[in-house]
Amino acid sequence: MQGFSRHEKMLLHVCFMVSAFCGGFPAARAEFSLQQPAVVAGPLGQDVLLPCQLLDSQHEKLLNQPVLYWEVDGKQLPFNENKTSSSFNKSIELKEVRWSDGGTYECKLSMRTDRRGSFRLKGNKTTLIVHDTMTFNLSSHHDSLLRCEVTVSQDPGLTLTLTRNGCVVQSSAPSERRAANGTITLSATVHLSGNGQYGCQLRLQDVLITSSSFHSQQAGRYQLQDERRRYSEPWLLYAGLLLVPALVLLAVVAAMLMCR
CATH class of the missing domain: 2.60.40.10 (Immunoglobulins)
Structure with a gap:
């Protein structure tokens, strides 16, 4: 840097360093x-x-x-x-x-x-x-439980998320059952608490693996059947109400016959 004073050389050196730091030179390949x-x-x-x-x-x-x-x-x-x-x-x-x-x-x-x-x-x-096809249906042992089940080749931290009408009702690590061929069957259950759209999702953190849904219209029918069992028709009361007028009528006829 001949021809430059010591102060000018220092200033040029500082400018060189600032230019390199701020990207004035080509970036890394x-x-x-x-x-x-x-x-x-x-x-x-x-x-x-x-x-x-x-x-x-x-x-x-x-x-x-x-x-x-x-x-x-x-x-x-x-x-x-x-x-x-x-x-x-x-x-x-x-x-x-x-x-x-x-x-x-x-x-x-x-x-x-x-x-x-x-x-x-x-x-x-x-x-x-x-994974195989996910099943999501009423439990064979209890008609008020929905059971979600799916078999996978491995479980690196999978979760089953159960929803009702879009709201999460359960999200946790599912129970596991390992088969002889090394596959793992994951399962979870949720109570059938009324009509609505139920869903089951198999996830690995934020990644959706597979899902299934169940639209419940049977809960209302079960509830109606339960109500009918609980409140059966009052046949004895009906018979009693019909029997009282008949007895009164018979009493009046008997009294009229006796007065003759």
């Missing part, structure tokens, strides 16, 4: 990255897509076609007729998912760029929860 959803729910027997999106870099040049890998629970997932990939977004589609397909999936890419050379890029993992 944006690198390639993979994005995966935290949770994916898959109905048993249906096709399920596991998304994996490759975010491109503006400051790195890709030198080869990335090689796609998927791992499930730490083991490499082979591609076959039931597991196909999409080269456009690196996603994988599972055909007719089974209980054994539930687990933690991680998307990986082997790639080479002009800045970093060859390296492997990892996603942030996806939990696949396989």
